[in-house]
Amino acid sequence: MFNKKIKIFFFTSLIILLSACNEEASTTDENKMTITLVGSTPEDHAITLGAEKFKEIIEERSNGQIEVDYYPNLQLGSLREQVEANQMGTIDMSVSLLSTISPFVDEYEVLEYFFLWPEEEELIWEVLDEEPGREILSKLRQEGFEGLGFWAGGYKxxxxxxxxxxxxxxxxxxxxxxxxxxxxxxxxxxxxxxxxxxxxxxxxxxxxxxxxxxxxxxxxxxxxxxxxxxxxxxxxxxxxYQFHVMTANQEWFNSLSLETQELIQDAEKEARLYARDLNEEQTQxxxxxxxxxxxxxxxxxxxxxxxxxxxxxxxxxxxxxxxxxxxxxxxxxxxxxxxxxx
The missing domain is CATH 3.40.190.170 (Bacterial extracellular solute-binding protein, family 7)
Incomplete structure (x- = not known):
């Protein structure tokens, strides 16, 4: 119990520190912003490499005006703690296991039903990359998330x-x-x-x-x-099939300019496809x-x-x-x- 309290205190303190740093950065230079992105996968995982690609695209196309601080491998808390922080807005963005999000949006359990998806993986993405997938992602808004895309974790x-x-x-x-x-x-x-x-x-x-x-x-x-x-x-x-989902805090995302929102959406799509190809290679x-x-x-x-x-x-x-x-x-x-x- 004592160790759990220490862990919660440490996690809360770290989030407060990150928020303070972001606030200080935004007041120091009004033209610059920092996005905090968290993940759960280890450094050499396809999802992690895809998130690093997202960071690279954002920073390059914003000409350095937007910086992405990316923390993979549960550096800022447990699976649930990171998703909760994203929901509360103390973390801007997350790439999370779908099974970690479904306790917040329980209808997402459906995507993990057995023998729901065909073995031809491209057919999965013909559904989830298109309008049906966008409709499913929109369900996250009821819990304070902006869903950006479904990422590949592979067949079980x-x-x-x-x-x-x-x-x-x-x-x-x-x-x-x-x-x-x-x-x-x-x-x-x-x-x-x-x-x-x-x-x-x-x-x-x-x-x-x-x-x-x-x-x-x-x-x-x-x-x-x-x-x-x-x-x-x-x-x-x-x-x-194991899915990951890239989400943003909805209130934070809606506060951004349309130009920045489009940059994030475009970068997420490119990074998602990049990670998907890597996942297929790694799995084989x-x-x-x-x-x-x-x-x-x-x-x-x-x-x-x-x-x-x-x-x-x-x-x-x-x-x-x-x-x-x-x-x-x-x-x-x-x-x-x-x-x-x-």
């Missing part, structure tokens, strides 16, 4: 011991680590697995000691956490490296197994969409996907 995979996940039956009785999410718990339970919450920091040890049999994450997490070292099988299940390199160096078997679902999972999961989408707002998002996505797939 499952790693397991003893039994590879090749079909629905593979999950039967399998103890699988999940984050404390209703969507994850309900869906894996439907598959016959035993969803087991384990703290993320304890996941490697839990897998190593057999406390749980399996886990699900995108490839960058599996690689960064070295989870392949303590698992026998890796299945590229592609059951879900992680798979190649694991196949070559790790003592683990890599699997993919065949067409029949994917069809089985999809048919089992689709009815859950409506069951999980237990509010009008969630159903609205689900309908937007389904209608848009039907259009781009046909």
């Amino acid at each position: 995979a499952v790693t397991s011991n003893d039994i590879p996940v090749l079909n629905m039956e593979s999950f039967g009785g399998m103890s699988l680590r999940v984050a404390p999410s209703r969507t994850l718990i309900t869906t894996f339970d439907q598959y016959g697995a035993v969803p087991t919450p384990v703290d993320f920091g304890e996941l490697y040890t839990a897998l190593q000691q057999g406390t749980v049999d399996a886990q699900e994450n995108p490839m960058d997490t599996i690689n960064t956490m070295n989870l392949y070292e303590v698992q026998d099988h890796l299945t590229l299940l592609n059951h879900g 390199s992680y798979i190649d490296q694991i196949e070559e160096d790790a003592d683990i078997e890599v699997h993919e679902l065949d067409e029949q197994a994917r069809k089985e999972f999809t048919e089992m999961t689709e009815p859950l989408h409506e069951e999980l969409s237990d509010t009008e707002r969630k159903m609205e998002i689900l309908n937007i996505i389904n209608e848009a996907l039907e259009e781009v797939e046909n």
